[in-house]
Amino acid sequence: MPPRRPRRVLTTSLPARAIVAALTAVAVLLAGTGAAQAAPTPAELEAQIDQMWNQLEPTIEQYNQVHTQLKDNQAKAAALQQQLQPLEAQVDAAMGKISDIAVRQYKTGRVTAMQVVLGGDDPTDMLDQLVVINAIARNERAQIQSVAAARDKLAGDKQTLDALIAQQATQDADLAAKKTQIEGKLAELQKLRQQAYGSSGATGTLKPVACPVEYLGGPGGTAAKKACELIGKPYIWGAAGPKGYDCSGLTMAAWAAAGVTLRHYTKWQWEDAKPVAKADLRPGDLVFFYSDLHHMGMYVGGGWMVHAPTTGDYVRMAKLDGRPITGYRRPG
Template sequence: MGSGKRGLIATAVTVVCAVTVLAVPGTAFAAPRPTPTPSASATPPPDKHLEAVRKKLDKLYHDAALATDSYNAAQEKADKQSAAIVDLAKKIVEGQKKLDRLKKRAGAAAAAQYRTGGLPDEARLLLSDDPQEFLDGADRTLQGERAARGLIEELTRTQQDLAQYARDASARWKELEANRRAKDAARKKIKKQIAAAEELQARLAKKEKERLAKLEEEAALKAQTVWLGSGILGEIKGKASAQGKKAVAYATAQIGKPYEWGAEGPDTYDCSGLTSQAWADAGHAIPRTSQEQWKQLKHIAVKDMRPGDLVIYFPDATHVGMYIGDGAIVHAPRPGRTVTITGAGSMPILGVVRPDA
């Protein structure tokens, strides 16, 4: 990563995570100032109605994220099943060609036997003037019989293989159709949740929307402050691996691009689309969804994480961001937002996984 980009990221981290000073051991704090007397110009207390709206929006977008993981998982399985069906189709074509060649060989052998008259050995001995010629012919006949048996066995195996390929292809097709149905169901749920969230926000006045955005920022900042206040940042000292640096460089280069569910770039991303593509760019393929990333990748203690590691959020592993250092992650938040940097502790952390363990 170039020095210019490092400077840009450092500045962004400083802005977003200004509260990191709370985690520095030995930092002195001034005594709290007296609470000022409320005035007309003072910021009003959090509106209970807007706080309820914020929580409702969080739930709607969380449910949309859960459905997005289901959609992405179904899409990934469907892609694998499609590839398997194509592979089986190639095997069936090659098997049929082999069967045709074997049938031609069997036909040629039958024709050769017909030309010899198909006489038994005793009859050919009586008709032969040269016993040696008979013995040579008998030996060739024995070899021919062995070859014929081998040919029949190969024909049988090829026919059995073709039948198994056909059964496998049929099973894969059924799985493909099931995953297509699952994908369609997830797509409908995603659209429903996002539409409900957009409708809820559309009913708010301009000032209410501004206040709602402020409440969201305050909630994230509060969570980050609590996380940093535990002193965790003083324990995190891991250095990025070579691949981790590449993954971070890719992810941070996407900052400002819109969130889109099911997207893997290059113009839009969802949360796991960003992390999976970043690691693919670094030369290391990882699972497509945040839930599978949590299931399949090596778990790391939060204090041991390093830039490039993935931070998994919420009890059902429905969100993921990439740790970039200084207590921050880069992530694709949700519909209506863009890829951005935020505090690693701004959401409930389930755990940390390492792709290049």
């Protein structure tokens, strides 16, 4: 039977209760596999593991979103800082010229103008008051004001971005603090998998048929071929290669081989790709599962996909059926 749909969708606030609920459910599962009870069959273990995994995977995809946004905004803030530095230098140089003019005004006895200069509380006030000094040319004043305005706008943009970075950094740190606990529970799931399938943790054949099943060329064909080449790589949550992949990291890496950039988060890939009907599926198309889109794979033809399933498992082929499909998307 297909795994039960998760009842809860994680939000961008990363609520602790979602993690606690998932980990508690895992603990209940583990407690129910003691020696006093009959050993579960491999099929029963797989069903239990899938159920628990569907509660943990949304948190992993949420981490992908927040961590990617944090890195992108940190890069934007660094770029803004680089733009600010020359503007600040221009304003400082312009103010130095104004100071020189003020000194000349003082030496020529025009004390009233000098008093205007000395009376400014800050550079902006000083610029407003210095309009009475005839020695400053009109175009020079306009240039100073233009540079100062550009500087102030960039400084305001950076201040807003810094506040967003601080918020995202808190979310990122909150999830990172839970990482050890989550990975510990995933290790327990892997132990259950080993009980059913041996020390490798693998379930069945990774590539039961030729992959891709259909090859049509073009970017989608290239992406599908790359996904097939990654079969056998281990599932690593939050990873996009080269040692391992999670579900959205796999599709991101596969499409990168075709020169198409996808972001490392299932919902972003859903948003950035175009809808396609099931009847029109081609190798390379993305297949999304569950109402909260927390899992995805890549179609490779013949009703098959390549995906990174769960912790302890490996990138593998699987039939599209068996999970509730939300829709299909085509990048590019």
